[in-house]
Amino acid sequence: MTATRRTFLTAAGCAGLLGLGVTATTGESETTVSRDSYTIRSGTDQETTVFVTSASESGPTVMVVGGVHGNENGGYTAAEKVAQWDIARGTLVTIPKANAAAVEEDSRIADGGVDLNRQFPTGEEPETELARAIWGVVERFQPDTVIDLHESVGIYDGDMVGGVGQAIFSSWDDRAFSDARAAADYLNDNYVSRDGYDFTVDPFSSSSNEPTGLLTHKAARDTDAVAFLVEATSDDTALDTRVQWLTKITQQLVEEDVLTSSDGGSGGDGGDDGGDDGSDGNDGGDDGDNEQNEAPVARIRTTPSDTTGGALERGDTVTLDASPSSDGDGEIVEYMWDTDGDGSFEESGETAEMTLSTCGRYRVSLQVTDDKGATATDEAILSVK
Structure with a gap:
């Protein structure tokens, strides 16, 4: 999931x-x-x-x-x-x-x-x-x-x-x-x-x-x-x-x-992911002849690559790239970004940009969704000295 x-x-x-x-x-x-x-x-x-x-x-x-x-x-x-x-x-x-x-x-x-x-x-x-x-x-x-x-x-x-x-x-x-x-x-x-x-x-x-x-x-x-x-x-x-x-x-x-549901799944696009075992959140029951969907993998690549420890300065623009994400048994159909840390994925697209105008530590989140509805998330920290 x-x-x-x-x-x-x-x-x-x-x-x-x-x-x-x-x-x-x-x-x-x-x-x-x-x-x-x-x-x-x-x-x-x-x-x-x-x-x-x-x-x-x-x-x-x-x-x-x-x-x-x-x-x-x-x-x-x-x-x-x-x-x-x-x-x-x-x-x-x-x-x-x-x-x-x-x-x-x-x-x-x-x-x-x-x-x-x-x-x-x-x-x-x-x-x-x-x-x-x-x-x-x-x-x-x-x-x-x-x-x-x-x-x-x-x-x-x-x-x-x-x-x-x-x-x-x-x-x-x-x-x-x-x-x-x-x-x-x-x-x-x-x-x-x-x-x-x-x-x-x-x-x-x-x-x-x-x-x-x-x-x-x-x-x-x-x-x-x-x-x-x-x-x-x-x-x-x-x-x-x-x-x-x-x-x-x-x-x-x-x-x-x-x-979090009683079987460890999360509601909608949030909540507990039920562990790090790569499962898609199903309860493991018998689905007949259907194969269990393999969850996608979310990955963020940043340009510049070094964004932590105060490596960035005010006014710098960081490119966020979700192209390293993958799905082993299908394809990723949606990329969503939370760039303001408010808990909502409000920006769509494989890439996004952030111009950092103030000092501080920014947490950016990516959510990807595959063609069967399973999701995965990744995070990146942008630190401005």
Whole structure:
């Protein structure tokens, strides 16, 4: 199926599927994904869309929320990307712009000047119409995992005074803390290259301590959900970087729940590749007289060839070439590139070019698809000093 342990998710082929009762069968598995959507607070300035993606294979339900604070652009942009993901099993419920009026105003708050993320008291009814509508989504779908994506100006150092960025706050249970720790380690190892910007983890504060009335706190305490509040820092950090961080953390937190099927296959074009044994993701059952498809091999060749360790300078253009990729029992019919690291393969073609205007470490991904629908991925690092 795919060639790497952790793959990048793609929204390719999904943009036109949003709506009622639309289904899409993935190219690399028998999973059928249905997409649905509906609005809450219809007819008001708070009207916003709830997106529901359901896989044919039963499994957990994950709810991802963004835009609770309208000026935290990275949170709702990442949630919009998550809403487009294919999944392998279960249900993915997404509210990208929970506080649509505040998003429209590019303001932290709206709704009469109250902070939406203080309107969810534990053990009580939410305190505003919008909060009650959002909680109604929780009650309707009863998610096993709830993730709320946010941003902060500062970086968390344990006391919340200077900010809470670069932190994953989790509900009080071993699984949640372990998953948060693993996600933070993954991000720090692969996507965070700046000193002092590593992600840290911490459990939620107790119900008697400030801040109170948070959506994730209520989800964890009033339901059986595992909950995470994820904060990226906007301090001297580009929007696309914040979106990448939040998207990749979400991917790590939900991979075992909805991105990987019970037989180890992945949903659509993302999720776990089920190992490095070169299989195409099938369960190994008897296919009659049909031979099992051999997965393709993805390979990236760059010009210049040396792109790591700060070998590149600002303004350099790198050519990305997928022609070394191969398929032993067929042909490659599609080449897709993720050149901005946002988790979506948005550019097609056997070659692509990137002009690097800023210093830093860029991760580029290639996905190839063969004539039987199997895929493989490869990655390249471009480092600008």
